[in-house]
Amino acid sequence: MVNGVLNSREVSFGVIHSQNSQLGGLARLSLALYKAPMEQTFTQIYAGPDKDKDEDGGAERGVATKVRPKTKKPSMWRVLLMNDDYTPMEFVVSILMGIFNKTSEEATQIMLNVHQSGVGTCGVYTFEVAETKVAQVMDSAKRAQHPLQCTLEKA
Numbered sequence: 103m104v105n106g107v108l109n110s111r112e113v114s115f116g117v118i119h120s121q122n123s124q125l126g127g128l129a130r131l132s133l134a135l136y137k138a139p140m141e142q143t144f145t146q147i148y149a150g151p152d153k154d155k156d157e158d159g160g161a162e163r164g165v166a167t168k169v170r171p172k173t174k175k176p177s178m179w180r181v182l183l184m185n186d187d188y189t190p191m192e193f194v195v196s197i198l199m200g201i202f203n204k205t206s207e208e209a210t211q212i213m214l215n216v217h218q219s220g221v222g223t224c225g226v227y228t229f230e231v232a233e234t235k236v237a238q239v240m241d242s243a244k245r246a247q248h249p250l251q252c253t254l255e256k257a
């Protein structure tokens with residue numbers, strides 16, 4: 103199966119620009135998500151012989167493609183903070199204020215919710231904003247030598 107992205111509304115058989123195989127899996131994912139609002143995505147289901155050549159006495163063969171309509175809204179991602187027994191409460195509050203732009207009251211509420219329930223939401227963002235915030239949290243926690251964990255999930 104080959105996945106790709108085309109600019110045009112028409113999907114022409116046989117013209118499939120394969121994505122750069124040198125890119126890593128995450129890079130390909132980011133690229134696809136970034137391009138999604140502007141372009142159509144198609145999936146090649148089966149690449150058989152050229153239908154026009156009629157090499158098989160008129161049997162229905164060829165390249166099956168699915169064309170999806172243009173996507174307007176980007177998907178949203180929830181950034182989650184995990185509880186642990188060692189990260190100081192003050193550090194978590196400072197992370198929520200500094201990276202997630204919460205007020206002192208909001209940050210304290212979220213921190214206490216995570217402390218009591220085990221997990222809590224810091225915010226919901228587009229993929230690239232969410233992954234940047236997760237990286238900032240993990241970097242700050244690592245530098246301060248706290249075991250604080252932060253992840254993202256599709257909203």
Ligand code: TYC
Nearest residue numbers: 184185186189190191216217
């Ligand atoms: N449980 C931590 C403590 O008692 C505080 C804490 C809250 C840690 C939220 C992580 O995401 C967290 N010091």
